[in-house]
Amino acid sequence: MRAAIAMLEALGAERGRLLPWAPVFLAMGIGGYFALRYEPGAGTLGAATLIVGLAALAGRRGPELARAPATGLALIAAGLLLAAARAHLVSAPVLPFRYYGPVEGRVVAIDRSFSDQLRLTLDRVVLKDMAPDRTPARVRVALHGEQGFTDPQPGLTVILTAHLSPPEGPVEPGGFDFQRLAWFSRLGAVGYTRAPVLALEPPEGALALAAFRLRMTISNAMREHIDGQAGAFAAALMTGDRSAVEAATNDALRASNLSHLIAISGLHMGLLTGFVFGAVRYGLALAPPVALRINTKKAAAVVALLAAAIYLALAGPSVATRRAFIMAAVMLVAVLADRRAISLRSVGIAALIVLVLEPESLVEPGFQMSFGATVALIVAFQPWVRLQRHVPGLLRPVAMLILSSAAAGLATAPIAAAHFNRIAEYGLLANLLAVPVMGTLVMPMGVIAALLAPVGLATPALWLMGQGTGFILWVAAWVAALDGAVLAVPAPPDAVLPLLALGGLVLLVTRSLRMRAAGAAAALAALVIWAAAERPALLVAGDGGLVGLRTAEGRALSKPKGAGFVAKSWLEDDGDMALQEDAFARPGLQGEKGAMRAGLGTVAAWHFTGKGAESRAAAACRDGALVILSARWEGAEPGTCQVYDAARLRQTGALAVHLDDGKLRIVTAREIAGDRLWNRRERPARESRRAALE
Known part of the structure; x- marks a missing residue:
């Protein structure tokens, strides 16, 4: 009892610093929803709603020691409700049987498959003899065989003959659940074609696809000016179009821990907005009449926010890009409101917004790695502010780079290892070489090229950008080829990452020694569970x-x-x-x-x-x-x-x-995944096919 009271008192001592914990409690509820082996029904959701109301009331008017726990309980229940509501809102038909035949649809995404083949995502899908209300909202088709008869473009309506099937479940019990990912992407079928893809109708001028069309136009133009994979990499950085990035390039980036550079995320948004913010602010300072009449800091924040919004529209509304924009926007709005732009409160607000809009992003590695790295950087730089005056001025940039790379690397290494089963042992070295080039050459030249392109003067900036991306790819290939560059690790049990994340947050963010000791114990327990886990026979x-x-x-x-x-x-x-x-x-x-x-x-x-x-x-x-x-x-x-x-x-x-003990214990993927919206079995295949065709 005394230990419980002491823990509540320690939690109460954190009052005023609890906003960063709001997304943590919300994430507990969201994670609880995805961990369930059944879809919560009306009774469960009604009970969760009641808990939200009562706990929120206790959090505002209850005893002092109970307020923080009650608020946390309300957020946990709210997280479960949010995730359940989102899962039902994105509901769309899933193909109930294997299909071979004509497929018609509009191109809404272009990327590459596991086998490095070009892949199209189609909406407005039409399947032969299938009722519209049973037809998947989106299908994804990998292009095999002889192609080139049609140049896939955003908005182009195409027709092809394809093999389609419902999204597959985990490849092993407890493994990555592609069915869940497909459900939240409204992807109802996947497959391939060996027949040529043919254009049926010209690209539409729909506003929704205008940004996609512009993105692909810019991407093609960049690859015309920058040859090879350096151009494909540059196009991916600026537009999010990764369709020209080859599998070998992706493998080298992963092995050198530089794959975060190709996914438009907080780093890219931060570099872009930071460059625009600095250029505008110092540019205005060169005009004293203007600088004396306006707040140049806030003016720069407004222009940087506009640049971030344009970058978001151009790079596409992927989860990582939206998350990066929200984080950048929160920090720039903090500047406008005369608050600290970089703080745990800002990160907490950004995480709350992301989780409310897209609760499913919690279980994705991008969310975990970006917020984990951000929290680690903020915590690491708090003592740096006090210590930097003792470091010679010329060495400060190098020290900051080493500190930031080490902090972000340590925070994201266990997450990357859990999701991708590998640790890039020379990742720090690769980032020390590549990230400065990214920040000082590649992104600035990308912005300058975008400004000069309308007047036809972008070529010199693109050339310089190509030199930078070429150097980054060289670093990736060199580091990936070093002996022992990649250390393979087994997949952890499901409990490891949540326990490790919670323990790490408590250890790093709280002030109480009791809380920190509990956080360290939780993190250590997670590592022990991971090390002791055995793979199936x-x-x-x-x-x-x-x-x-x-x-x-x-x-x-x-x-x-x-x-x-x-x-x-x-x-x-x-x-x-x-x-x-x-x-x-x-x-x-x-x-x-x-x-x-x-x-x-x-x-x-x-x-x-x-x-x-x-x-x-x-x-x-x-x-x-x-x-x-x-x-x-x-x-x-x-x-x-x-x-x-x-x-x-x-x-x-x-x-x-x-x-x-010598006896077989068989675990099925269905048993672990449970009965959820995204994996519910329909009627037998023949009955499903008959119903779909009616």
Whole structure:
């Protein structure tokens, strides 16, 4: 009891500094919604609404010690309600079956797929014989085969023949949930085409696509002036168009911890607004009659805010770009209101706005990394303000760069490791070399080129910008090629990141020694849980086409190619950087193609694919064996083995098989993901198809 009272008193001592904690409590509720294994019904949502009202009342009029906890409880319940409301608001039809046939739609996005193919996102979708109210709002199609008959442009209505399917669930239980991401993107089907894409109607002049069209025009113009990947990188920085950035470039940027430079985020928005703010303010100072009559600081803030808004419209309304704009806007408005622009309060306000508008962004790495880095930078620079006068003037910029890179790197490293299963060991070195060039050459030249382009004088600025982006890509390639540049790490359990984030915030932001000790303990516990986690002994793909057995040499895969995304995801989640063909060559799975056996303690696990799979599976069904079958089991009910055939796997999703004291424990992706809006199974495929066609 005394410990609880002491904790409440410590929390009360933080009054006046609790605004930065508001988004943390809101995030707890949002995270709780996404962690549920069922979709909350009217009763749960009604109870949460009641909690919001009562807790908010207690937070304003209750006892002093109870006010902060009550307000936090109200925010937690409000976060759950926000996330649930957002999930229902974005609801759109999902393709209920596999489809092959003509697809018509308007181009609204152009990017690249996992296999480095050009990919189109279409809206206003028309599918053959499918009722409009059952047709997905958006579909995404990767372009294979011979193309080039049509130049995809924003707003262009195209027609093609494509293979489409509903968004797939996690490649393993508890893995990345693409169905959830697709749901909040209103993406109802994904697929590919090997047939040419043909133009059906010319681009529309809709205002909604005007910025997209301008973006692609500027991107093409920049790539005409700056050759190669340096031009593609420059275009991505200024317009958000990454369709020309090759997979090898992305790999080098990731391996050197410079991938944050290609995603328009807080760094880009900060560099842009900082350059515009400084240029306007000091430019006005050169005109004394003007500088004496207006507040140049506020005038510069207004122009910088306008520049940020133009950059947002040009770069596209991606989550990362919107988040960066909100953070920059909050800080510039603080300047206009004569408040501190860079503070934890400003970050808290920005995080609240982002979470209220898009609660789903909480579970995305971009949100976590950008706000984590920002908080770390603010906390790190508080002592720097006091210490910098002891550093020689010429060394201050270098010291600030090292401090900022180290602080941001330490804050984002565990987040990047958890999401991407890798740590760039020379990331600090790469950022020390690349970020100054980004801030002093690339972004300023980009702004100058944008100002000079209307009068046809942008070429010199673009040339200089190209030199800068070329140097950054050289740094990325050089660092990525160093021995030990990338350290692979296994995926953590779900509880690790929330616990680590909460512990880190309590440790860094609070003043109370008790609170800091609790934060350090929570962060340490998260790291211990991560280190002690064990990967499944056997993984099975959701279609039964691939299995992976954990061995002393790493996970052995059942085939050298095919299901490449699944194979790569499994290996990365193991903390294994091997290629699929190398994993296939590992000992562990025995037998021939189409009939492979793995030993799981005293239980035999069989994997059958291809022609004759069912008959071979029937022969192996004995002695409690685990039988994985990529075809449909048509025979009698198996009584002496566990069978997961294609039909059963469609219901369960991917499998993770664990060995507990020699006994098999099978966890399904469906079991972990639960029954949510984005993964609810419809009627059997034939009935769904009939209903969709009616």
